[in-house]
Amino acid sequence: MSGDRPVLLMADDRASSFTRYAARALTGRLVLLRFAEVRRDLSDDYLRETAHLPAFWVREGVPLEEEARRYAVWIRGLPVRPDRFCNPSEPRQAVAQRFAALVGLPHLTGRQVTWVRDKAAMKDRFRELGLRTARYARVVDAAGVERFAGACGWPLVLKPVDSFACVDTFRLTGPTSLAGIDFGARDWMVEEYLGGTEWEVCALVHDGDVLDAWPSAMPCRPLDIVDGAMNANISVATREAPPVDLKALLQRIATGMGLDHGYVHMEFFVIDGEVYAGEVGVRLAGCEITANHGHAYGFDVFGATLDVYLGHRPALRYGERRCAGDLLLPLPGSGVVRAITPREELLRIPGVVDAVLKVGVGDSVAARRASHNASGYVHVTGISIEEVEHRMREVLDVFAIDVAPATKAREAGAAHH
Numbered sequence: 001m002s003g004d005r006p007v008l009l010m011a012d013d014r015a016s017s018f019t020r021y022a023a024r025a026l027t028g029r030l031v032l033l034r035f036a037e038v039r040r041d042l043s044d045d046y047l048r049e050t051a052h053l054p055a056f057w058v059r060e061g062v063p064l065e066e067e068a069r070r071y072a073v074w075i076r077g078l079p080v081r082p083d084r085f086c087n088p089s090e091p092r093q094a095v096a097q098r099f100a101a102l103v104g105l106p107h108l109t110g111r112q113v114t115w116v117r118d119k120a121a122m123k124d125r126f127r128e129l130g131l132r133t134a135r136y137a138r139v140v141d142a143a144g145v146e147r148f149a150g151a152c153g154w155p156l157v158l159k160p161v162d163s164f165a166c167v168d169t170f171r172l173t174g175p176t177s178l179a180g181i182d183f184g185a186r187d188w189m190v191e192e193y194l195g196g197t198e199w200e201v202c203a204l205v206h207d208g209d210v211l212d213a214w215p216s217a218m219p220c221r222p223l224d225i226v227d228g229a230m231n232a233n234i235s236v237a238t239r240e241a242p243p244v245d246l247k248a249l250l251q252r253i254a255t256g257m258g259l260d261h262g263y264v265h266m267e268f269f270v271i272d273g274e275v276y277a278g279e280v281g282v283r284l285a286g287c288e289i290t291a292n293h294g295h296a297y298g299f300d301v302f303g304a305t306l307d308v309y310l311g312h313r314p315a316l317r318y319g320e321r322r323c324a325g326d327l328l329l330p331l332p333g334s335g336v337v338r339a340i341t342p343r344e345e346l347l348r349i350p351g352v353v354d355a356v357l358k359v360g361v362g363d364s365v366a367a368r369r370a371s372h373n374a375s376g377y378v379h380v381t382g383i384s385i386e387e388v389e390h391r392m393r394e395v396l397d398v399f400a401i402d403v404a405p406a407t408k409a410r411e412a413g414a415a416h417h
Contacts, residue, residue, distance in 0.1 A: 009082035011096040015046040021302040068102035086309040090164040129256040131277040136191035155193040160186035196271030213246035234325035235296035288326035295324035328374035339402040351391035354379040
């Protein structure tokens with residue numbers, strides 16, 4: 001099927017607001033691409049929720065070319081065949097785009113995937129495009145980090161070149177911070193720690209053109225979030241947005257990387273009025289940042305995103321101009337949830353327009369050091385960044401979760417019986 005009713009093949013390795021929206025909006029025009037190696041990341045509830053959609057599972061340990069041939073046979077049995085492709089997943093970027101290429105769907109090339117996944121190659125490309133970045137270097141051992149520190153000084157940021165959500169990303173304050181780093185486990189890079197103000201921006205690209213850019217404020221930096229700071233992003237549709245031509249900035253990147261269509265998000269720093277490019281991703285932003293833009297501008301952001309992946313130019317008609325943010329609710333440890341503040345209580349807090357609890361009493365949970373670690377989230381609106389942040393702190397004052405470590409939970413259960 002093609003033309004005005006294109007059909008989308010969408011990589012699906014994690015339930016999200018976007019994938020759930022697509023499952024509702026594109027019934028009959030959506031096929032899911034799933035990966036057996038990450039089956040554990042898809043809950044049984046989510047699989048039941050999406051059971052009405054055809055899903056092709058890429059088997060683990062089988063050459064991708066063979067799976068593409070199997071897909072070509074499998075798809076003949078469906079009433080519709082995908083002619084467009086969307087990958088909302090960062091960790092699945094390389095394999096998903098390669099699969100799309102093998103089955104003849106629009107995709108990122110291997111070179112483009114490198115630019116948006118390998119953070120050192122990404123910064124190389126930024127500099128080729130005339131953008132400022134933090135100083136950086138690939139490193140293979142602690143000695144390489146210390147040599148870099150000799151030129152840049154401490155603190156530094158150490159990260160795998162293909163990390164995301166701050167997983168295995170560390171702020172180093174001196175040589176002692178290197179203890180315990182396994183340099184053989186990943187491909188690493190180091191970069192100078194930038195001051196100034198860190199921002200995030202999202203955009204939609206259609207036919208090579210950046211349609212609009214939506215900035216987000218970060219009350220706390222991601223590297224502080226993974227160490228316990230408030231985990232939030234605030235879409236800024238007001239005059240508090242940074243004094244930067246973000247649409248032009250992202251257009252330079254989209255043109256320089258040959259991006260034809262899709263959702264782009266990027267972190268950047270403003271230091272003494274100068275912009276420093278951080279990192280860019282060609283997929284939906286993490287946490288609930290995309291949904292924030294819908295609340296801040298008053299439009300169907302997920303519908304507009306689907307449009308660009310289906311080959312249509314969305315009409316971006318805004319009904320609001322306010323600030324709206326997502327606050328991720330804490331998940332303080334691993335174990336079994338004994339108590340959690342009800343959703344209804346969170347919705348009574350001024351400015352809270354939505355609340356989602358991902359866990360409930362009796363659920364087993366696993367916390368991890370990552371910027372998306374959470375027990376749920378709320379969307380909070382206000383007239384300014386300050387008002388939204390104040391309301392978010394009210395939510396944190398009200399919200400409580402009690403997680404019993406697994407051993408204690410087992411002991412309590414045994415005592416009960």
